[in-house]
Amino acid sequence: LWAEFDAEEFDGADDNPVKVTAESPVSTFSIDVDTASYSVVRSSLMNGYLPPAEAVRVEEMINYFPYAHPAPDGDAPFRPTVSVGPTPWNSDTNLVQIAIQGALPEVENHPPLNLVFLIDTSGSMDQANKLPLLKQSFRLLLGQLRPEDEVAIVTYAGSAGQVLNPTPARERTTIHAALDRLDAGGSTAGQAGLQQAYATARGMTEDGEVTRVILATDGDFNVGLSDPKRLKEFIERQAESGAYLSVLGFGRGNLDDATMQALAQNGNGTAAYIDTLGEAQKVLVDQLSGALFPIADDVKIQVEFNPAQIAEYRLIGYETRALRREDFNNDAVDAGEIGAGHSVTAIYEVTPVDSPARLTDPLRYQADGVASTSDELGYLRLRYKVPGAATSQLIEQPVTPDLAPSPEAGFAAAIAGFGQLLRGSDHLGDWSWDDAIALANANRGDDLYGYRTEAVQLMRLAQSLDQQR
Incomplete structure (x- = not known):
C-alpha cells in the first residue's frame, strides 16, 4: 500500500531537543492551528499502514479537537489557560499545558466575507477523492454563507482561468453551475493560479471586510513557481494585500505537504x-x-522557565514553528493566526530540579540555580495583532505549580502521546498503546461530534498495525 503514496513529500523535522533551563531558559514559537497532519494520519491508518514519522506533527494532532476551555472576557480575542500536572509517560516529570481559547462572535457580528476558490483542475485531480470530493465540500461551505457574502472561482491547469466572477452567495444556482462545469486535465500551473486568485481578491476587498483565498489541491505544483524559496517569497508579497490564504489538500498519492505548509504559513492562513x-x-x-x-494575527508564544525550579524542558511539537527569542518582540516577524472559536494547545514536558529524571549533570564550574527564590515554574508571554493592525499587544502571566489540569488537559496529553508513539519518540520509555488508549478513554468528556471516540479507534488500529511490523 505504501508504494501508492511514495511520491508524497512531508515537511518533517526531528523532535525538539531537551533544553537545559540554566543555559536556555526562553522558548519562543508561533502558534499553529493547522489540522492537516491528523487527517493524513487517519487516512494512512484507514488505508492499512502506519504514517511516515515526518507526516506526524504532534501539535496539529492535538489541535484537531475542540476543547472546552474558558472563553475570553469582554473584548479580548482569546484567553490563555495554563495547567501543570504529572506526565503520563514519566512519573518524575510534569506537563505544562498552555491552552488558548478564541472568542466566538455571533454570526451576525462577522464582517462581510469575500472568498476566492482557487481550484486545481490538473490531470492529477481526476480521482473520486479529489475533484469530485472537492465539489461536494464546497457545496457544503456555500450552504453556510450569508446572502451578501461574495464568491469567485479561479482554476489552474496548464494556465489559469476565471471561471466565476465575484458573485453574491445568494446566487447559489450560478455558483453551483460553475462548480459543476469543472473537469480535470493538464499540468499544474500553480503560480499563475495564485497570481490571478490574489488579483481577484484585491478587486473584491473593501474596508472592514475579510477576504480569503481558498486553495484546493492535491499539492502537485509541477509547473511554474515550484522552487520552495521563491514560492515562499511570492506568497509573502501577496499576503501584504491583506488577503488570507487557506490551503485544503485532497486525495493521496502525490500530496505535497511541504508546499502546502509553506503556502499556509507564509500566506497568513491555515492548512487542512x-x-x-x-x-x-x-x-x-x-x-x-x-x-x-x-x-x-501573528500570535507568538514565549515561555521563560525558572532555573531555580525547572532543570530541563522540551516542547512537544511545533518543530516547524520555532522562532528566535528576539522575534517575539519584532512585529515584522510573521506568525500564525487564530480564527473565531479556535482552540490551540502547546505542551511542555518539564523536569524539576530535584527529579531523578534529569538527563544532564549539573555544571562543575557554574551553579545550576539562580538568585530567584520564586516558586514560579516560569512566565508566559503571548503577543498578537488585531487583524489589520501593525502593532502587537501583549498578554502575560506567571506559571505556578498550583494550576491543576482538567480532563481537557488529560485528553490533550493522550493525543500528544499518540503522536509521539507514531513518531517513534524515545521520550516515552515503556509507555504503550494500551496506556494511550486508557488515558484517552478516561478523558473523553463531552464528545459531541464523536471526534474523540474516533481517535481512540485510530489508536487501536495503529496498535494492531504496529504489532505487524
Whole structure:
C-alpha cells in the first residue's frame, strides 16, 4: 500500500531537543492551528499502514479537537489557560499545558466575507477523492454563507482561468453551475493560479471586510513557481494585500505537504486535509467561523522557565514553528493566526530540579540555580495583532505549580502521546498503546461530534498495525 503514496513529500523535522533551563531558559514559537497532519494520519491508518514519522506533527494532532476551555472576557480575542500536572509517560516529570481559547462572535457580528476558490483542475485531480470530493465540500461551505457574502472561482491547469466572477452567495444556482462545469486535465500551473486568485481578491476587498483565498489541491505544483524559496517569497508579497490564504489538500498519492505548509504559513492562513465528506463537514461547516474569520494575527508564544525550579524542558511539537527569542518582540516577524472559536494547545514536558529524571549533570564550574527564590515554574508571554493592525499587544502571566489540569488537559496529553508513539519518540520509555488508549478513554468528556471516540479507534488500529511490523 505504501508504494501508492511514495511520491508524497512531508515537511518533517526531528523532535525538539531537551533544553537545559540554566543555559536556555526562553522558548519562543508561533502558534499553529493547522489540522492537516491528523487527517493524513487517519487516512494512512484507514488505508492499512502506519504514517511516515515526518507526516506526524504532534501539535496539529492535538489541535484537531475542540476543547472546552474558558472563553475570553469582554473584548479580548482569546484567553490563555495554563495547567501543570504529572506526565503520563514519566512519573518524575510534569506537563505544562498552555491552552488558548478564541472568542466566538455571533454570526451576525462577522464582517462581510469575500472568498476566492482557487481550484486545481490538473490531470492529477481526476480521482473520486479529489475533484469530485472537492465539489461536494464546497457545496457544503456555500450552504453556510450569508446572502451578501461574495464568491469567485479561479482554476489552474496548464494556465489559469476565471471561471466565476465575484458573485453574491445568494446566487447559489450560478455558483453551483460553475462548480459543476469543472473537469480535470493538464499540468499544474500553480503560480499563475495564485497570481490571478490574489488579483481577484484585491478587486473584491473593501474596508472592514475579510477576504480569503481558498486553495484546493492535491499539492502537485509541477509547473511554474515550484522552487520552495521563491514560492515562499511570492506568497509573502501577496499576503501584504491583506488577503488570507487557506490551503485544503485532497486525495493521496502525490500530496505535497511541504508546499502546502509553506503556502499556509507564509500566506497568513491555515492548512487542512480533507479525506472524506465528513471531514469537509467538520472544517467547512462545524468549524466554519474558525476557518474563515480571523480574530488574532501573528500570535507568538514565549515561555521563560525558572532555573531555580525547572532543570530541563522540551516542547512537544511545533518543530516547524520555532522562532528566535528576539522575534517575539519584532512585529515584522510573521506568525500564525487564530480564527473565531479556535482552540490551540502547546505542551511542555518539564523536569524539576530535584527529579531523578534529569538527563544532564549539573555544571562543575557554574551553579545550576539562580538568585530567584520564586516558586514560579516560569512566565508566559503571548503577543498578537488585531487583524489589520501593525502593532502587537501583549498578554502575560506567571506559571505556578498550583494550576491543576482538567480532563481537557488529560485528553490533550493522550493525543500528544499518540503522536509521539507514531513518531517513534524515545521520550516515552515503556509507555504503550494500551496506556494511550486508557488515558484517552478516561478523558473523553463531552464528545459531541464523536471526534474523540474516533481517535481512540485510530489508536487501536495503529496498535494492531504496529504489532505487524
